[in-house]
Amino acid sequence: MTAGIHARLHLRYPDFALDVDLDLPGRGVTALYGHSGSGKTTCLRCIAGLERAEHGFIQINDEVWQDSRKKHFVPPHKRALGYVFQEASLFPHLSVRANLEFGLRRIAPEQRRVDLQHATELLGIGHLLDRHPQHLSGGERQRVGIARALLTSPRLLLMDEPLAALDSQRKSEILPYLERLHDELEIPVLYVSHSQDEVARLADHIVLLSAGKALASGPVGETLARLDLPLAQGDDAGVVIDGLVTDYNVDYQLLTLQLPRSLLNVRVAHLPLAVGKQLRFKVQARDVSLSLAGGEQSSILNRLPVTVISEIAADNTAHVLVRLDAGGTPLLARITRYSRDHLQVHPGQQLWAQIKAVAVLA
Numbered sequence: 001m002t003a004g005i006h007a008r009l010h011l012r013y014p015d016f017a018l019d020v021d022l023d024l025p026g027r028g029v030t031a032l033y034g035h036s037g038s039g040k041t042t043c044l045r046c047i048a049g050l051e052r053a054e055h056g057f058i059q060i061n062d063e064v065w066q067d068s069r070k071k072h073f074v075p076p077h078k079r080a081l082g083y084v085f086q087e088a089s090l091f092p093h094l095s096v097r098a099n100l101e102f103g104l105r106r107i108a109p110e111q112r113r114v115d116l117q118h119a120t121e122l123l124g125i126g127h128l129l130d131r132h133p134q135h136l137s138g139g140e141r142q143r144v145g146i147a148r149a150l151l152t153s154p155r156l157l158l159m160d161e162p163l164a165a166l167d168s169q170r171k172s173e174i175l176p177y178l179e180r181l182h183d184e185l186e187i188p189v190l191y192v193s194h195s196q197d198e199v200a201r202l203a204d205h206i207v208l209l210s211a212g213k214a215l216a217s218g219p220v221g222e223t224l225a226r227l228d229l230p231l232a233q234g235d236d237a238g239v240v241i242d243g244l245v246t247d248y249n250v251d252y253q254l255l256t257l258q259l260p261r262s263l264l265n266v267r268v269a270h271l272p273l274a275v276g277k278q279l280r281f282k283v284q285a286r287d288v289s290l291s292l293a294g295g296e297q298s299s300i301l302n303r304l305p306v307t308v309i310s311e312i313a314a315d316n317t318a319h320v321l322v323r324l325d326a327g328g329t330p331l332l333a334r335i336t337r338y339s340r341d342h343l344q345v346h347p348g349q350q351l352w353a354q355i356k357a358v359a360v361l362a
Contacts (some may be wrong), residue, residue: 003061005030005156009046010055010132018053018212026061029182029189031199031220033231034209040192043209047190048083049076057071060156060188061183082149082187084159088141090133096144097129101311103151113153114185122184123147123177140168143177150187156184157181157189163198178202197230197361200224200240200282225330227323232332233315238284239330241266245277254301254357257281262327267301268360279362285321285332287359289342294352302355306331308347311340 011018018039023279024030032040036060039058047058049065052073058066060081065074082103090099100116120126123143131142136334142162149157162178175198181189182202194198199206199220206223208216208231216229224231225239228262243257243266255270268281294303306324314321320340331353335345343351 004058004325005061006059007043007047008055008057009043009053011042011046011051011053016042016212017314018046020207020209020212020214022214022217024190024207024217025188027186027188028204029191029202030205030207031203032190032192032207032209033194033196033199035194037211038209040194040209040213041160042212044160044190044192046071046156047156048081049074056260065156075218080153080155082154082157084142084146084149084157084162086164088133088145090141090144090148092133094132095129096125096131096133096136099133099144100148100151103148105227107151107153111153112151114150116151119147119150122150122180136199137170137302138166139173142166142170142174146177146181147170150181150185154187157187158192159189160192161194162191163193163195166273196234196236196238197282200238200361201280222330225332226273227310227312227321227332232285232312232321235286236284237321237332237334238282238287239261239332241281241329242278242280243268245273245275245279247275247310248272255279255362259327259329262329264304264327264329266304266360267357268362269357281362283331283355283360285334286335287355288324288331289351289354290322290333290335290339290345291354292343299356300354300356301357302353302360304331304353304355306351306353308345308349308351310347311345324351325354 005024007022008021009018034040046053055070056066065079123146125143203220206220207214216223221240245255246258247256255268257266304326306326309323309325311320311322318336319334320337322333
C-alpha cells in the first residue's frame with residue numbers, strides 16, 4: 001500500500017452509521033467537510049482511537065493503528081497524534097509555558113521533531129508564556145492548544161473545528177497561523193470544518209461527508225468546482241486557485257496573479273507580495289458575470305476568455321450554475337436563467353468571464 005493516510009471505517013449506532021473508505025495524502029491539510037451529523041467528528045475519533053470501528057483499517061504512512069481482521073488495535077495514548085478540539089482545554093492552574101511543557105514531556109527527547117521555541121514562533125505565542133489561561137483571549141488559548149499538540153511531535157494532527165468557538169475577529173487572527181503550519185510543517189493534518197471559506201483557505205484535499213458516507217474525495221480546487229456535488233449549491237460556492245505573483249502595482253495596490261498552467265492573469269486588491277510567490281485565492285460563483293464580448297471600458301478589471309463546460313439548475317429557481325474553463329482553470333458562475341437565455345449559453349460556447357478585483361478573496 002502506498003504512503004499516505006488509509007482509513008476504512010464501519011461503525012454503527014442505533015440512529016447513525018459511518019461507512020467510509022478513504023485514501024488521503026500523507027502530507028498537507030485534508031478537510032473533512034459536511035453539515036452537522038455528517039460523520040466528520042466520528043471519523044476523526046475513530047482515527048484517534050477514541051471510537052473503535054467494528055470493521056476498520058487505519059494506516060498512517062507506514063504505521064498501522066487498526067486492522068480489525070487481524071484483531072490489531074493501537075490504543076489512543078500509543079498513537080503518535082495531536083488532537084485539537086473546539087476548546088483548547090488548557091490546564092487552568094498552569095502557565096502557558098507549563099502547559100506546553102506538559103505536551104513536550106510526552107515524547108522522549110530523541111523522538112522530538114518540534115521543539116518549544118519552534119512551536120512558540122510558529123503560533124506567535126512567545127509573549128504569552130508566563131500568563132495563565134484565564135488571562136488569554138479565545139484565539140490565544142486555541143493557539144496555545146495547537147502548540148501543545150505540536151510539541152507531542154505527532155505523525156498526524158487532528159483538528160476538530162478549531163475555530164468554531166471563536167468570533168469572526170478571533171478567527172481572522174488565528175487563520176494566518178494555521179496557514180503557517182500548512183506551509184512550514186510536513187505533519188499531515190485532518191481538519192474538520194463546516195465552513196467552506198476555511199476549507200478554501202487551508203485545505204489541499206477535501207472529503208465531502210454526508211450521512212456517514214463520503215460523497216467525494218479529491219484536490220480542493222477540482223472538488224469545489226464540481227457541479228454534481230452539493231458544494232456548488234451554497235451561497236458561498238466558488239473555486240480555489242493557486243496563483244503565481246508576476247507583478248505588483250504600488251500606486252493602486254494591485255497584485256497580478258498568473259493562473260496555473262496558463263498565461264491568463266487575474267488582478268487582486270492586496271498587500272505587496274514578492275514576484276514568484278504563490279497566493280491562493282477564491283472566486284465566488286456569485287461574483288462571476290458573463291459577457292459575449294471582452295470590452296475594455298469597464299470598472300471590472302478581470303475579463304477572462306472562457307469556454308462553457310456545463311450547467312445545472314441552482315437552489316434558487318431563478319438562477320443557474322455554469323461551469324467554465326479559463327485556460328485550464330475551472331470557474332463557476334451563478335447567473336439568472338434570464339441571462340442564460342439572453343446570452344444563449346451552451347456547452348462549448350466561447351464567452352468572457354468578468355470578476356471584480358475587489359471581489360477576489362485572497
